[in-house]
Amino acid sequence: xxxxxxxxxxxxxxxxxxxxxxxxxxxxxxxxxxxxxxxxxxxxxxxxxxxxxxxxxxxxxxxxxxxxxxxxxxxxxxxxxxxxxxxxxxxxxxxxxxxxxxxxxxxxxxxxxxxxxxxxxxxxxxxxxxxxxxxxxxxxxxxxxxxxxxxxxxxxxxxxxxxxxxxxxxxxxxxxxxxxxxxxxxxxxxxxxxxxxxxxxxxxxxxxxxxxxxxxxxxxxxxxxxxxxxxxxxxxxxxxxxxxxxxxxxxxxxxxxxxxxxxxxxxxxxxxxxxxxx
Numbered sequence: 709x710x711x712x713x714x715x716x717x718x719x720x721x722x723x724x725x726x727x728x729x730x731x732x733x734x735x736x737x738x739x740x741x742x743x744x745x746x747x748x749x750x751x752x753x754x755x756x757x758x759x760x761x762x763x764x765x766x767x768x769x770x771x772x773x774x775x776x777x778x779x780x781x782x783x784x785x786x787x788x789x790x791x792x793x794x795x796x797x798x799x800x801x802x803x804x805x806x807x808x809x810x811x812x813x814x815x816x817x818x819x820x821x822x823x824x825x826x827x828x829x830x831x832x833x834x835x836x837x838x839x840x841x842x843x844x845x846x847x848x849x850x851x852x853x854x855x856x857x858x859x860x861x862x863x864x865x866x867x868x869x870x871x872x873x874x875x876x877x878x879x880x881x882x883x884x885x886x887x888x889x890x891x892x893x894x895x896x897x898x899x900x901x902x903x904x905x906x907x908x909x910x911x912x913x914x915x916x917x918x919x920x921x922x923x924x925x926x927x928x929x930x931x932x933x934x935x936x937x938x939x940x941x942x943x944x945x946x947x948x949x950x951x952x953x954x955x956x957x958x959x960x961x962x963x964x965x966x967x968x969x970x971x972x973x974x975x976x977x978x979x980x981x982x983x984x985x986x
Contacts, residue, residue, distance in 0.1 A: 733940040744811065745940030746907055747773035747796055748928055752805035765791040767962040769805070773955075775906075776936040777971055778929065780953035781943045788962040789943045791913055796941070797909050798826045810906055827856065831900030833929075835891040839884040839899075845891075846871060846880040849898040856903065863902075870898040874928050890921030897928060908933050910942040915948055926952045 755768040765788050772780045773796075781789045794800040795807055798814050807814045810829055814822060831852075839848045850867035854860060868880055875895040884892055893913060900908060910929065914922030926949050935938050943947070950956060956969040968974040 745772045746775045747771070747941075748806070748808040749792075749796070750806040752789045752792075752795060752807060753803045754788075754795055754800065755803050758768050765962055766795070766802075769962075769964060771964055771967075772940050773941060774971070775939050776934070777954035778934055778940045778942060778952060779955045779957060780950065780969075781957050781959060782944065782945055782950070783882060783959035783965075789959055791962075792959070793909050793941055793943055794910060797830050797832070797907070798822045802940055827852070828903070828981060829906050831903070831905035831908045833893075833896050833900045833908070833910040833913045835915045837884070837889075837896045839892055839895060841884050844881045844883060845876060845887065845895045845898075848884070848895055849902050851899060852903045867898065867902050870902050871895065874898050888921070889917055890924055893917060893921070893925050894928060897925070897933070901933060906938050908938060908940045910940070912944055912946070913942065914944065914946050919948060922946065922948060 749769050749771050752766055752769040753764070756763045756765060767788075769788075769792060781792065783789055786915045791800065795802050795814075796809060798809070798817075802815055805815075809825075812825060814825075817825060840851070843851075844940055845866050846864055850860075850863040852865060853863035860865075868877075870896075871877065871880060873908060874897055876894055876898070879887060879891060882891075884895070887895070892918075897913075900910075908929075913929070917925060924938055929940060929942070930952055942953070953969050954971040955967060957967050
């Protein structure tokens with residue numbers, strides 16, 4: 709489903725209207741809580757290589773990610789966080805176990821159907837912004853829609869409205885080199901949301917940002933991305949953002965160690981409990 713936004717986008721070349729720093733987009737399903745969990749993993753393993761070179765990245769993962777929450781995956785570097793979200797997002801196949809995402813059993817989907825499922829239902833935000841340097845902010849944000857076959861004028865219009873929702877209404881025609889790191893990450897968030905995914909996956913979205921910009925990014929994810937019919941998963945070992953998580957899943961050595969946070973009524977881990985490899 710692609711979001712339909714009510715606002716009219718100014719013609720390219722016309723002055724941009726001033727907007728509040730965060731404007732929540734309107735979605736037809738905004739108040740609809742999806743039934744069942746967004747993600748279910750049962751006995752999931754993932755290994756790389758063979759024989760003596762075999763590396764076991766995931767060791768029997770069991771977890772549930774609900775809709776309407778921000779779930780943090782935390783743990784030391786190398787514990788399997790990025791491998792796990794890659795399996796959940798359909799970028800990697802699990803070696804064993806079951807991975808059900810938005811009601812689809814990914815382990816049973818052939819390659820092309822999995823690609824189609826991912827392009828329609830999953831948004832990605834990475835540590836590195838991965839913006840195309842020759843494209844403006846609005847063109848970068850529109851890329852997923854254009855790839856999906858949406859006519860360019862419509863794609864630009866929708867991308868512009870999402871950029872306004874993350875406080876970049878005055879930077880639509882800015883190139884990446886003309887924006888700060890925090891602004892570039894907001895463009896990346898807009899690009900991840902422009903096709904209205906039901907699952908948003910963020911891999912260390914604050915790692916390259918200073919404290920203020922990192923908080924702004926997390927505030928935006930909480931205000932704009934989280935809604936009853938979407939699940940948001942954030943991989944991080946940045947203890948500054950733990951307070952944003954509804955549910956915090958701590959990992960170590962390819963396994964889930966604990967689940968904490970407001971959604972389950974237990975305090976989140978302290979920064980000292982997250983071991984980061986030097």
